[in-house]
Amino acid sequence: MIEFDPETLTNPRALRTAFGTYMTGVTVVTTQDARGDPLGFTANSFASVSLDPPLILVCLANTSSNYDTFATTSKFAVNILSEAQIEVSNAFARPVEDRFATAGWQPGPHGAPILDDVSAWFDCSMFNRVEAGDHLILIGAVKAFDHTIAPGLGYARGAYVTPAAEAQALSKRTGLVVSALIEREGRILLQDDGDGRLTIPSTDDVADGANAALNRLIRDSGVQAEPGFIYSVYQDEARKHQHISFLCQAEEGEPKKGVFTDLGTSTLMDIGDPAICTMLERFAAESRIGNFGVYYGNEVSGEVKPLATGG
Numbered sequence: 001m002i003e004f005d006p007e008t009l010t011n012p013r014a015l016r017t018a019f020g021t022y023m024t025g026v027t028v029v030t031t032q033d034a035r036g037d038p039l040g041f042t043a044n045s046f047a048s049v050s051l052d053p054p055l056i057l058v059c060l061a062n063t064s065s066n067y068d069t070f071a072t073t074s075k076f077a078v079n080i081l082s083e084a085q086i087e088v089s090n091a092f093a094r095p096v097e098d099r100f101a102t103a104g105w106q107p108g109p110h111g112a113p114i115l116d117d118v119s120a121w122f123d124c125s126m127f128n129r130v131e132a133g134d135h136l137i138l139i140g141a142v143k144a145f146d147h148t149i150a151p152g153l154g155y156a157r158g159a160y161v162t163p164a165a166e167a168q169a170l171s172k173r174t175g176l177v178v179s180a181l182i183e184r185e186g187r188i189l190l191q192d193d194g195d196g197r198l199t200i201p202s203t204d205d206v207a208d209g210a211n212a213a214l215n216r217l218i219r220d221s222g223v224q225a226e227p228g229f230i231y232s233v234y235q236d237e238a239r240k241h242q243h244i245s246f247l248c249q250a251e252e253g254e255p256k257k258g259v260f261t262d263l264g265t266s267t268l269m270d271i272g273d274p275a276i277c278t279m280l281e282r283f284a285a286e287s288r289i290g291n292f293g294v295y296y297g298n299e300v301s302g303e304v305k306p307l308a309t310g311g
Contacts, residue, residue: 023156026085028092029058029138030105030113031076033069038100038113041066042093044155045135046078054142056122059135065095067136073126076140077112080120082150083162088115089153109144120147149226149249175241176206178213179276181232182225184250184260186287188280189221190267191258197272200280201258204241214246222256225249232279245279 008014030040045059058078060070070076081089091102104116108123115121124140131137154161179202182189193199201217211227218225231247250260261267263284271277 023154023161026081026089026153026155026160027058028079028081028088028103028115028118029060029070029076030079030115031070031073032111032113038105039066039069040079040092040099040113042089046080049139054145055127055139056124056142057137057139059132059137062134062136070138071129071136075110075112075123075125076138077108077110077114077124078122078140079115079118080147081115081153082117082119082148083153084150085115085117085153086160086162089160117150118148119150119152121145149224149251151226151228176210177202177204177236177239177241177243178206178210178217179203179243179245180214180217180221180225181245181247181279181283182218182221182223182250183247183283184223184252187260187262188283189223189250189255189258190261190271191221193272195272198261198267198270199272199276200245210244214248218248220256221258223253224251231283234275236275243275247283 024044025046027043027046028040029043030038033039041060041064043058043060047057049055049057056078060067064070085103088103092099100113105113106116108114108121110123110125112123114123122140122142123144124142126138127141128139129136130139151162179200180189181200188200190198191201201221203213203217205216206213214227218227225248228246228248230244232243232245234243235241236243263280268277268281268284271280
Protein backbone atom coordinates (compact mmCIF):
# COMPACT_ATOMS: atom_id res chain seq x y z
CA MET A 1 0.00 0.00 0.00
CA ILE A 2 1.30 3.45 -0.91
CA GLU A 3 1.87 5.66 2.12
CA PHE A 4 1.23 9.39 2.00
CA ASP A 5 1.58 12.11 4.60
CA PRO A 6 -1.43 14.47 4.27
CA GLU A 7 0.66 17.32 5.67
CA THR A 8 2.62 17.27 2.41
CA LEU A 9 -0.38 18.92 0.73
CA THR A 10 0.21 22.03 2.83
CA ASN A 11 3.82 22.29 1.65
CA PRO A 12 3.80 24.46 -1.51
CA ARG A 13 7.50 23.85 -2.16
CA ALA A 14 7.05 20.07 -2.19
CA LEU A 15 4.03 20.34 -4.48
CA ARG A 16 5.86 22.70 -6.83
CA THR A 17 8.77 20.24 -6.98
CA ALA A 18 6.40 17.40 -7.82
CA PHE A 19 4.69 19.44 -10.53
CA GLY A 20 8.13 20.36 -11.89
CA THR A 21 9.02 16.76 -12.74
CA TYR A 22 6.69 17.03 -15.73
CA MET A 23 8.63 18.51 -18.63
CA THR A 24 6.73 21.25 -20.43
CA GLY A 25 7.29 23.70 -23.20
CA VAL A 26 7.83 27.39 -22.53
CA THR A 27 5.47 30.03 -23.88
CA VAL A 28 5.03 33.78 -23.83
CA VAL A 29 1.39 34.84 -23.65
CA THR A 30 0.70 38.27 -25.18
CA THR A 31 -2.07 40.79 -25.65
CA GLN A 32 -2.51 44.58 -25.89
CA ASP A 33 -3.61 46.92 -23.16
CA ALA A 34 -6.28 49.60 -23.48
CA ARG A 35 -3.78 51.98 -25.14
CA GLY A 36 -2.73 49.35 -27.68
CA ASP A 37 0.66 48.70 -26.09
CA PRO A 38 1.89 45.09 -26.09
CA LEU A 39 2.29 43.19 -22.85
CA GLY A 40 2.95 39.59 -21.97
CA PHE A 41 4.23 37.01 -19.51
CA THR A 42 6.12 33.72 -19.54
CA ALA A 43 4.06 30.59 -18.86
CA ASN A 44 4.60 26.85 -19.04
CA SER A 45 1.04 26.02 -17.96
CA PHE A 46 -0.13 25.67 -21.56
CA ALA A 47 -2.24 22.87 -23.04
CA SER A 48 -4.32 22.05 -26.06
CA VAL A 49 -7.98 21.57 -25.15
CA SER A 50 -9.92 20.74 -28.30
CA LEU A 51 -9.48 20.27 -32.03
CA ASP A 52 -13.13 20.91 -32.92
CA PRO A 53 -13.50 23.71 -32.13
CA PRO A 54 -9.76 24.51 -31.81
CA LEU A 55 -9.21 25.56 -28.19
CA ILE A 56 -6.14 26.05 -26.02
CA LEU A 57 -5.61 27.13 -22.42
CA VAL A 58 -2.99 28.85 -20.33
CA CYS A 59 -2.92 29.82 -16.65
CA LEU A 60 -2.24 33.27 -15.17
CA ALA A 61 -1.42 33.84 -11.50
CA ASN A 62 -3.88 36.03 -9.61
CA THR A 63 -0.92 38.05 -8.33
CA SER A 64 0.37 38.88 -11.82
CA SER A 65 0.72 42.54 -12.74
CA ASN A 66 -0.95 41.58 -16.03
CA TYR A 67 -4.02 40.11 -14.35
CA ASP A 68 -6.46 42.98 -14.88
CA THR A 69 -5.66 43.27 -18.59
CA PHE A 70 -5.86 39.55 -19.36
CA ALA A 71 -9.00 39.18 -17.23
CA THR A 72 -10.81 41.64 -19.49
CA THR A 73 -9.13 41.35 -22.90
CA SER A 74 -11.02 39.87 -25.86
CA LYS A 75 -7.91 38.37 -27.49
CA PHE A 76 -4.50 36.94 -26.69
CA ALA A 77 -1.73 34.94 -28.33
CA VAL A 78 0.40 32.05 -27.12
CA ASN A 79 3.95 32.01 -28.49
CA ILE A 80 5.81 28.67 -28.20
CA LEU A 81 9.43 29.64 -27.64
CA SER A 82 12.28 27.99 -29.53
CA GLU A 83 15.44 26.67 -27.92
CA ALA A 84 17.31 29.86 -28.83
CA GLN A 85 14.90 32.06 -26.83
CA ILE A 86 15.92 31.45 -23.22
CA GLU A 87 16.63 35.16 -22.78
CA VAL A 88 13.18 36.00 -24.12
CA SER A 89 11.66 33.63 -21.58
CA ASN A 90 13.66 35.21 -18.77
CA ALA A 91 12.73 38.74 -19.83
CA PHE A 92 9.00 38.00 -19.83
CA ALA A 93 9.27 36.22 -16.48
CA ARG A 94 10.89 39.18 -14.71
CA PRO A 95 9.42 42.55 -13.65
CA VAL A 96 11.30 44.54 -16.30
CA GLU A 97 9.98 47.82 -17.69
CA ASP A 98 9.97 46.85 -21.39
CA ARG A 99 9.80 43.11 -21.87
CA PHE A 100 9.39 43.49 -25.63
CA ALA A 101 12.81 45.15 -25.91
CA THR A 102 14.37 41.66 -26.08
CA ALA A 103 12.14 40.31 -28.85
CA GLY A 104 10.84 41.52 -32.18
CA TRP A 105 7.12 41.18 -32.75
CA GLN A 106 4.26 42.06 -35.06
CA PRO A 107 0.48 41.99 -34.78
CA GLY A 108 -1.07 38.63 -35.56
CA PRO A 109 -3.99 38.16 -37.96
CA HIS A 110 -6.40 38.48 -35.03
CA GLY A 111 -4.47 41.37 -33.47
CA ALA A 112 -2.42 39.94 -30.56
CA PRO A 113 1.39 40.38 -30.59
CA ILE A 114 3.27 37.51 -32.28
CA LEU A 115 6.96 37.17 -31.36
CA ASP A 116 9.65 36.63 -33.98
CA ASP A 117 11.51 33.31 -34.33
CA VAL A 118 9.18 31.20 -32.19
CA SER A 119 8.52 27.51 -32.80
CA ALA A 120 4.78 28.11 -33.13
CA TRP A 121 2.11 30.69 -32.34
CA PHE A 122 -1.63 30.70 -31.76
CA ASP A 123 -3.64 33.91 -32.19
CA CYS A 124 -6.86 33.57 -30.19
CA SER A 125 -10.08 35.20 -29.21
CA MET A 126 -11.13 34.77 -25.58
CA PHE A 127 -13.43 31.74 -25.34
CA ASN A 128 -13.79 31.54 -21.57
CA ARG A 129 -12.18 32.45 -18.26
CA VAL A 130 -12.25 30.10 -15.28
CA GLU A 131 -11.19 31.04 -11.76
CA ALA A 132 -9.22 28.14 -10.29
CA GLY A 133 -7.52 28.57 -6.92
CA ASP A 134 -4.67 31.05 -7.14
CA HIS A 135 -4.78 31.17 -10.96
CA LEU A 136 -7.08 32.32 -13.74
CA ILE A 137 -7.46 29.86 -16.61
CA LEU A 138 -7.65 31.58 -19.99
CA ILE A 139 -9.28 29.45 -22.68
CA GLY A 140 -8.69 30.73 -26.19
CA ALA A 141 -10.41 29.93 -29.47
CA VAL A 142 -7.66 29.64 -32.08
CA LYS A 143 -8.30 32.05 -34.95
CA ALA A 144 -4.90 31.75 -36.65
CA PHE A 145 -1.69 29.79 -36.08
CA ASP A 146 1.61 28.79 -37.64
CA HIS A 147 4.59 26.61 -36.75
CA THR A 148 8.19 26.10 -37.85
CA ILE A 149 10.75 23.28 -37.59
CA ALA A 150 12.69 25.09 -34.85
CA PRO A 151 12.94 22.84 -31.74
CA GLY A 152 10.87 24.10 -28.81
CA LEU A 153 12.32 25.23 -25.50
CA GLY A 154 11.61 22.83 -22.64
CA TYR A 155 11.39 23.28 -18.88
CA ALA A 156 11.62 20.69 -16.10
CA ARG A 157 12.70 20.59 -12.46
CA GLY A 158 13.32 24.34 -12.42
CA ALA A 159 15.69 24.36 -15.40
CA TYR A 160 15.51 24.87 -19.15
CA VAL A 161 15.77 21.79 -21.37
CA THR A 162 17.36 22.18 -24.81
CA PRO A 163 17.75 18.69 -26.33
CA ALA A 164 18.92 19.84 -29.76
CA ALA A 165 21.42 22.36 -28.40
CA GLU A 166 22.73 19.85 -25.90
CA ALA A 167 23.92 17.70 -28.79
CA GLN A 168 26.80 20.17 -29.09
CA ALA A 169 28.01 19.09 -25.67
CA LEU A 170 28.45 15.46 -26.69
CA SER A 171 32.12 14.57 -26.52
CA LYS A 172 34.14 13.88 -29.65
CA ARG A 173 34.45 10.21 -28.81
CA THR A 174 35.53 7.30 -30.97
CA GLY A 175 33.11 4.54 -31.81
CA LEU A 176 30.17 6.93 -32.08
CA VAL A 177 27.59 6.68 -34.86
CA VAL A 178 25.11 9.53 -35.40
CA SER A 179 21.91 9.07 -37.38
CA ALA A 180 19.06 11.36 -38.42
CA LEU A 181 15.47 10.21 -38.11
CA ILE A 182 14.10 12.84 -40.49
CA GLU A 183 10.30 12.93 -40.37
CA ARG A 184 7.64 14.74 -42.37
CA GLU A 185 3.92 14.11 -41.84
CA GLY A 186 4.58 10.68 -40.37
CA ARG A 187 6.93 9.58 -43.14
CA ILE A 188 10.64 8.91 -42.60
CA LEU A 189 13.49 9.69 -45.00
CA LEU A 190 15.02 6.35 -46.01
CA GLN A 191 18.13 5.83 -48.13
CA ASP A 192 19.92 2.93 -49.80
CA ASP A 193 22.44 1.35 -47.41
CA GLY A 194 24.75 0.28 -50.25
CA ASP A 195 23.70 -3.37 -50.08
CA GLY A 196 20.28 -3.03 -51.64
CA ARG A 197 18.50 -2.50 -48.31
CA LEU A 198 17.12 0.63 -46.65
CA THR A 199 18.44 2.72 -43.77
CA ILE A 200 18.26 6.21 -42.31
CA PRO A 201 21.03 8.80 -42.85
CA SER A 202 23.96 7.79 -40.61
CA THR A 203 27.64 8.57 -40.19
CA ASP A 204 30.60 7.58 -38.04
CA ASP A 205 32.51 10.72 -39.05
CA VAL A 206 32.13 12.56 -35.74
CA ALA A 207 35.59 14.04 -35.39
CA ASP A 208 34.11 17.54 -35.03
CA GLY A 209 31.27 16.47 -32.74
CA ALA A 210 27.81 14.92 -32.93
CA ASN A 211 26.05 18.18 -33.69
CA ALA A 212 28.25 18.91 -36.72
CA ALA A 213 27.80 15.33 -37.92
CA LEU A 214 24.03 15.64 -37.66
CA ASN A 215 24.03 18.92 -39.57
CA ARG A 216 26.06 17.28 -42.37
CA LEU A 217 23.57 14.42 -42.61
CA ILE A 218 20.70 16.87 -42.95
CA ARG A 219 22.59 19.01 -45.48
CA ASP A 220 23.62 15.99 -47.57
CA SER A 221 20.03 14.75 -47.67
CA GLY A 222 19.00 17.94 -49.44
CA VAL A 223 16.03 18.69 -47.20
CA GLN A 224 15.41 21.66 -44.94
CA ALA A 225 15.30 20.37 -41.37
CA GLU A 226 16.42 21.41 -37.91
CA PRO A 227 18.25 19.11 -35.46
CA GLY A 228 15.70 17.79 -33.00
CA PHE A 229 15.80 15.90 -29.72
CA ILE A 230 17.72 12.71 -29.06
CA TYR A 231 15.32 9.88 -29.88
CA SER A 232 17.46 6.81 -29.23
CA VAL A 233 20.78 6.00 -27.56
CA TYR A 234 22.08 2.44 -27.66
CA GLN A 235 25.32 0.52 -27.51
CA ASP A 236 25.85 -1.73 -30.53
CA GLU A 237 27.89 -4.51 -28.94
CA ALA A 238 28.46 -6.37 -32.20
CA ARG A 239 29.94 -3.35 -33.98
CA LYS A 240 31.58 -1.87 -30.86
CA HIS A 241 30.01 1.56 -31.21
CA GLN A 242 27.47 3.78 -29.53
CA HIS A 243 24.55 4.88 -31.69
CA ILE A 244 22.72 8.18 -31.15
CA SER A 245 19.72 8.98 -33.30
CA PHE A 246 18.08 12.42 -33.47
CA LEU A 247 14.45 12.98 -34.46
CA CYS A 248 14.25 15.94 -36.87
CA GLN A 249 11.26 17.52 -38.60
CA ALA A 250 11.59 18.43 -42.28
CA GLU A 251 9.94 21.10 -44.35
CA GLU A 252 8.46 20.62 -47.80
CA GLY A 253 10.76 19.73 -50.70
CA GLU A 254 12.21 16.65 -52.36
CA PRO A 255 15.40 15.17 -50.87
CA LYS A 256 18.56 14.74 -52.94
CA LYS A 257 19.18 11.33 -51.40
CA GLY A 258 16.41 8.95 -50.41
CA VAL A 259 12.62 9.10 -50.25
CA PHE A 260 10.12 9.95 -47.51
CA THR A 261 8.37 6.64 -46.87
CA ASP A 262 5.48 5.33 -44.78
CA LEU A 263 6.66 2.81 -42.20
CA GLY A 264 4.47 -0.08 -43.25
CA THR A 265 5.30 -3.75 -42.78
CA SER A 266 6.84 -4.18 -46.23
CA THR A 267 9.06 -1.13 -45.75
CA LEU A 268 10.28 -2.28 -42.35
CA MET A 269 11.19 -5.67 -43.84
CA ASP A 270 13.58 -3.85 -46.19
CA ILE A 271 15.53 -2.16 -43.36
CA GLY A 272 19.00 -3.70 -43.34
CA ASP A 273 20.03 -2.99 -39.73
CA PRO A 274 17.84 -4.89 -37.21
CA ALA A 275 18.45 -2.28 -34.49
CA ILE A 276 17.36 0.55 -36.77
CA CYS A 277 14.34 -1.51 -37.84
CA THR A 278 13.32 -1.91 -34.19
CA MET A 279 13.72 1.82 -33.64
CA LEU A 280 11.54 2.59 -36.68
CA GLU A 281 8.88 0.14 -35.49
CA ARG A 282 8.79 2.03 -32.19
CA PHE A 283 8.55 5.36 -33.99
CA ALA A 284 5.63 4.11 -36.10
CA ALA A 285 3.79 2.95 -32.98
CA GLU A 286 4.49 6.14 -31.04
CA SER A 287 3.39 8.32 -33.96
CA ARG A 288 -0.03 6.68 -33.94
CA ILE A 289 -0.68 7.62 -30.31
CA GLY A 290 1.37 10.82 -30.08
CA ASN A 291 3.61 9.69 -27.21
CA PHE A 292 7.36 9.75 -27.65
CA GLY A 293 10.22 8.57 -25.50
CA VAL A 294 13.99 8.14 -25.51
CA TYR A 295 15.41 4.61 -25.83
CA TYR A 296 18.43 3.65 -23.72
CA GLY A 297 20.11 0.25 -23.98
CA ASN A 298 21.86 -1.84 -26.60
CA GLU A 299 20.89 -3.13 -30.03
CA VAL A 300 18.94 -5.98 -28.44
CA SER A 301 17.23 -4.69 -25.30
CA GLY A 302 16.74 -1.55 -23.25
CA GLU A 303 14.05 0.77 -21.97
CA VAL A 304 12.08 3.70 -23.30
CA LYS A 305 11.91 6.68 -20.95
CA PRO A 306 8.94 8.95 -21.69
CA LEU A 307 9.79 12.36 -23.08
CA ALA A 308 6.39 13.92 -23.62
CA THR A 309 2.75 13.00 -23.79
CA GLY A 310 0.50 14.19 -26.59
CA GLY A 311 -2.64 16.10 -25.64
